[in-house]
Amino acid sequence: MASQEMEQLVRREYKQGFVTDIESDTAPPGLNEDVIRFISAKKEEPQWMLDWRLAAFEQWKTMAEPDWAHVDFPQVDFQAVSYYSAPKSSEDRPKSLDEVDPKLLETYEKLGIPLHERAALAGVAMDMVFDSVSVTTTFKEQLGEAGVIFCSISEAIREYPDLIKQYLGSVVPVADNFYTALNSAVFSDGSFVFVPKGVTCPMELSTYFRINAENTGQFERTLIICEDNAQVSYLEGCTAPMRDENQLHAAVVELVALENADIKYSTVQNWYPGDEEGKGGIYNFVTKRGECRGDNSKISWTQVETGSAVTWKYPSCVLKGKNSVGEFYSVAVTNNMQQADTGTKMIHIGEGSRSTIISKGISAGRSDQSYRGLVKILPGAKGARNFTQCDSLLIGDQCGAHTFPYQEIGNSTAQVEHEATTSKIGEDQLFYCRQRGISEEDAVNMIVNGFCKDVFKELPMEFAVEAEALLNVSLEGAVG
Amino acid sequence: MLEVKDLRVSVEDKEILKGLNLTINPGEVHAIMGPNGAGKSTLSAVIAGRDGYEVTGGSITFEGEDVLDMEIEDRARAGLLLGFQYPVEIPGVKNVYLLKAALNAKREHLGLPEIEAPEFMKLVREKLQFMKMDSSFLHRSVNEGFSGGEKKRNEILQMLILEPKLALLDEIDSGLDIDALKVVSEGVNSLRDAGRSIVMVTHYQRLLDYIVPDHIHVLSDGKIIKSGDKSLALELEKRGYDWVIEEAAQ
Ligand SMILES: Nc1ncnc2c1ncn2[C@@H]1O[C@H](COP(=O)(O)OP(=O)(O)OP(=O)(O)O)[C@@H](O)[C@H]1O
Ligand SMILES: [Mg+2]
Numbered sequence: 001m002a003s004q005e006m007e008q009l010v011r012r013e014y015k016q017g018f019v020t021d022i023e024s025d026t027a028p029p030g031l032n033e034d035v036i037r038f039i040s041a042k043k044e045e046p047q048w049m050l051d052w053r054l055a056a057f058e059q060w061k062t063m064a065e066p067d068w069a070h071v072d073f074p075q076v077d078f079q080a081v082s083y084y085s086a087p088k089s090s091e092d093r094p095k096s097l098d099e100v101d102p103k104l105l106e107t108y109e110k111l112g113i114p115l116h117e118r119a120a121l122a123g124v125a126m127d128m129v130f131d132s133v134s135v136t137t138t139f140k141e142q143l144g145e146a147g148v149i150f151c152s153i154s155e156a157i158r159e160y161p162d163l164i165k166q167y168l169g170s171v172v173p174v175a176d177n178f179y180t181a182l183n184s185a186v187f188s189d190g191s192f193v194f195v196p197k198g199v200t201c202p203m204e205l206s207t208y209f210r211i212n213a214e215n216t217g218q219f220e221r222t223l224i225i226c227e228d229n230a231q232v233s234y235l236e237g238c239t240a241p242m243r244d245e246n247q248l249h250a251a252v253v254e255l256v257a258l259e260n261a262d263i264k265y266s267t268v269q270n271w272y273p274g275d276e277e278g279k280g281g282i283y284n285f286v287t288k289r290g291e292c293r294g295d296n297s298k299i300s301w302t303q304v305e306t307g308s309a310v311t312w313k314y315p316s317c318v319l320k321g322k323n324s325v326g327e328f329y330s331v332a333v334t335n336n337m338q339q340a341d342t343g344t345k346m347i348h349i350g351e352g353s354r355s356t357i358i359s360k361g362i363s364a365g366r367s368d369q370s371y372r373g374l375v376k377i378l379p380g381a382k383g384a385r386n387f388t389q390c391d392s393l394l395i396g397d398q399c400g401a402h403t404f405p406y407q408e409i410g411n412s413t414a415q416v417e418h419e420a421t422t423s424k425i426g427e428d429q430l431f432y433c434r435q436r437g438i439s440e441e442d443a444v445n446m447i448v449n450g451f452c453k454d455v456f457k458e459l460p461m462e463f464a465v466e467a468e469a470l471l472n473v474s475l476e477g478a479v480g
Numbered sequence: 481m482l483e484v485k486d487l488r489v490s491v492e493d494k495e496i497l498k499g500l501n502l503t504i505n506p507g508e509v510h511a512i513m514g515p516n517g518a519g520k521s522t523l524s525a526v527i528a529g530r531d532g533y534e535v536t537g538g539s540i541t542f543e544g545e546d547v548l549d550m551e552i553e554d555r556a557r558a559g560l561l562l563g564f565q566y567p568v569e570i571p572g573v574k575n576v577y578l579l580k581a582a583l584n585a586k587r588e589h590l591g592l593p594e595i596e597a598p599e600f601m602k603l604v605r606e607k608l609q610f611m612k613m614d615s616s617f618l619h620r621s622v623n624e625g626f627s628g629g630e631k632k633r634n635e636i637l638q639m640l641i642l643e644p645k646l647a648l649l650d651e652i653d654s655g656l657d658i659d660a661l662k663v664v665s666e667g668v669n670s671l672r673d674a675g676r677s678i679v680m681v682t683h684y685q686r687l688l689d690y691i692v693p694d695h696i697h698v699l700s701d702g703k704i705i706k707s708g709d710k711s712l713a714l715e716l717e718k719r720g721y722d723w724v725i726e727e728a729a730q
Pocket of ligand 2: 520
């Protein structure tokens with residue numbers, strides 16, 4: 001039999017076996033309609049959701065990967081990726097911390113992560129450690145009383161179809177870019193938050209509370225809606241290095257702020273960056289966008305990015321409402337062979353809209369980092385203002401830092417300010433600190449944390465402390 | 481305390497210190513004077529261990545130990561403090577944070593636990609007052625936006641808190657107004673002690689009216705060419721350096 005025929009036969013059998021085998025936990029590599037139907041069925045989605053995914057898939061097939069970013073990595077074979085894997089069952093997980101890689105535990109310790117959380121993060125079966133269900137339940141009760149909905153997006157699709165139909169894809173259109181189309185077709189899971197009119201969410205919402213509930217890492221989809229006069233602060237990710245066998249990550253996050261609403265979205269991203277040669281690290285292609293639809297609304301992105309081998313990420317704000325406010329505070333650290341092309345877009349549509357961009361990039365080792373930012377002011381955005389400050393710090397002389405600021409100013413009443421600096425971590429500063437008895441490593445940490453101060457102060461308190469520790473761990477061995 | 485013997489130092493193949501000898505005993509205060517570019521800052525930088533200087537000959541010992549073998553921070557922890565001619569700005573790092581980290585590094589070296597916050601704040605407040613500095617300096621970034629004189633006061637503040645065994649103060653008087661000169665001098669004098677030595681680099685006799693040295697040296701072209709007591713400074717003030725240089729050449 002010719003090998004081609006053989007292959008076809010195998011594939012056909014495979015396909016059939018696969019579609020009927022709804023009990024299977026993992027989709028075989030490759031992307032086709034059947035895989036999408038499989039994912040949708042696994043999640044018990046209604047027909048309309050499946051149709052949405054399939055339409056996205058049709059779009060995706062016509063699109064090409066963006067090639068403008070300042071990153072360089074081998075072509076991803078999208079047919080070699082597996083697009084669904086169920087959460088690991090208890091039997092497959094480590095039974096206790098004794099079975100977890102000691103190196104990982106060492107890092108947790110350096111980050112000061114409490115013991116019980118270490119177990120959860122390392123993927124130890126939760127029921128063996130502590131009962132997470134009770135924590136989640138009390139938490140849900142409190143939110144319920146306030147009228148806040150916080151659940152997985154899968155659950156929201158089943159329970160709140162009208163909200164999903166109204167808002168999903170309304171900020172980031174399916175065909176926005178190659179990865180958003182892909183995500184729309186195959187998204188695994190993510191968070192859904194709805195804060196109704198006039199409600200201030202009584203607590204900070206954190207993905208941590210749902211960390212082991214679902215395997216959301218790969219194609220995460222998050223949607224947050226704040227109605228008029230509502231407020232929420234949302235924390236994504238955690239400082240601990242996350243175990244993940246999936247190399248390709250393409251998340252989509254959409255935020256909607258109606259009149260007077262205020263959304264604060266903080267991220268600490270620490271996906272596996274690969275080894276010192278950059279092998280095995282995660283590719284992180286993220287589209288995050290918030291729309292200030294209502295007057296006087298505000299969306300604030302704060303991110304601390306230390307992980308991933310390749311990062312492509314531009315949390316953005318579309319400032320439609322009059323006097324709406326967009327903010328972007330970012331610290332990105334690259335070490336060893338990491339590459340990051342990250343920044344933001346501020347699109348000013350509403351009159352009197354304002355935006356602030358503070359970006360701090362730290363490159364060490366042989367890494368390469370770019371800041372890419374767009375400030376676009378439409379003709380109607382009278383009196384719009386933007387302030388951008390973008391600073392790069394280089395550690396050592398084998399790393400790179402680049403800045404690509406774009407400005408499109410459509411009216412003469414707008415004010416746009418841009419400041420940028422690039423500096424090497426000062427030999428003078430290091431000498432000064434060390435002359436006071438501070439070790440070289442502590443001195444580097446001190447100087448770098450000082451450099452990031454303006455961003456860290458935007459983080460919720462407990463996150464800020466963790467972020468500092470994380471920075472120190474990420475730069476370990478960067479000097480000397 | 482400090483013994484510099486026949487020290488030869490080059491920067492980028494240019495010899496700057498050319499066989500320098502200097503002995504500092506415990507409890508002594510020395511002043512080093514000399515023309516611009518003579519190598520005064522180079523000497524203190526090499527003693528403190530700054531990179532970029534090649535020691536091509538001679539030795540430096542501090543309390544009998546060869547410091548040339550020690551890391552910068554180990555020299556500092558052993559009790560050597562350099563007061564910078566140009567103190568460095570470190571944006572985003574609070575002054576108080578640097579002080580605390582430095583003090584704790586020293587304490588760790590001495591086998592002491594980290595200082596308790598209240599005790600530390602008490603100590604810092606007291607020294608601030610002594611230096612006539614506002615407590616807002618604690619929460620500003622290290623030296624950032626400090627005036628020239630404020631930077632120098634800040635150096636002495638650190639010295640008062642770290643209580644080094646040997647302080648090398650490089651032009652601690654430059655840029656100070658008359659009142660600040662007094663405050664800084666009082667700060668330095670308050671640390672004078674039988675077990676502690678102080679080396680000041682200065683261009684002006686005026687400082688030496690406030691901090692009276694036991695010995696004065698003239699450093700010229702990489703060598704100490706003349707040493708004397710405090711009267712030498714007065715003579716230098718009157719006559720300049722030429723005569724010393726000529727005398728040394730004979
Ligand atoms: N990193 C360097 N690269 C090149 N030359 C240097 C370097 N550091 C010092 N020098 C040179 O060494 C000589 C001594 O400099 P140093 O700063 O020690 O002088 P100084 O006695 O402290 O002078 P001043 O009174 O002006 O402070 C000068 O000629 C200076 O230009
Ligand atoms: Mg000098």
